[in-house]
Amino acid sequence: MSETEQNVEPAGLDPATKAELDRAFEKLYRDHLKDVYSYSYYRVGNQHDAEDLTEQAFLQAYRHFDRARRESDGRPLRPWLIRIAHNLALNFYRDRARRPQTPLENADPIPARHGTEAIAEGREELRQVIDKLDSLPDDRRDALIMRFALGMDNREIARALGRSDGATKVLIHRAIKQLEEEMSDE
């Protein structure tokens, strides 16, 4: 791990700048906690791991916030945050692939009733669409989570995935088309 990655605090700042930076970060956290948590939840599928992923994402964001803000040129930082969560989720699955898996039936249930679950209960078609969504190629699935769970537009999704706007538009179109086809095959 590089020195930069090890340090949590933004380095070399005078106290006033640091205080201003902290206030800005606090606002970023308040504004986007739900986005990062929602994305994490739909990627990992349970509350505990989603909390850990969200916490790690914001710790990383805090570490690089000063630079990100300077380089963003006034553009919204949500895609950057989601990109951090996205990369952490990739590491999460890479890491899990090297460890014994727990059968799904033994996975911890969510203790409190989930908003989505409450809406989805008794809705076979929702179960199907989530199941099919999980079978999509990673980039298509992630783009759809960003679009529908977070309400991100093509440009934001493009930035979060590190693609061009055009490529992202095509990616989403194909993802929806593939889902339609697979739902029809049921």
Place this chain on the structure above:
Amino acid sequence: MSEASENLSGSTWDVERLLGDALRPIEPPGRLSGRFEDTLSALTQAAAEELSDWAEELSESELRALRDPRNWVRPVLAAGVGGVATGALVLVELRRRGRRGSGGLRSIAGRIKP
């Protein structure tokens, strides 16, 4: 056949509507903010204490010597206080690993009652 599929013509599903219904934004648990603040405070405080301890160890002559760029190896090493942060991140990781795995969206789908 479900109600929704009866309403759909032919093989066409209103996938965008279904996705909109299935992928609602999720309210994070209230404890998450407190947990993040605690972790961040602990990391920054630990880093500050490490730096403070290191500075107190220095004598005047050492401080003078530090102004010489040829002696900047030690400050660079001091930047390694971030190791404390790394340790805490490792704890976060271990805590995560300690929990049982899950199956992403499939596990969410599995919890939707038919």
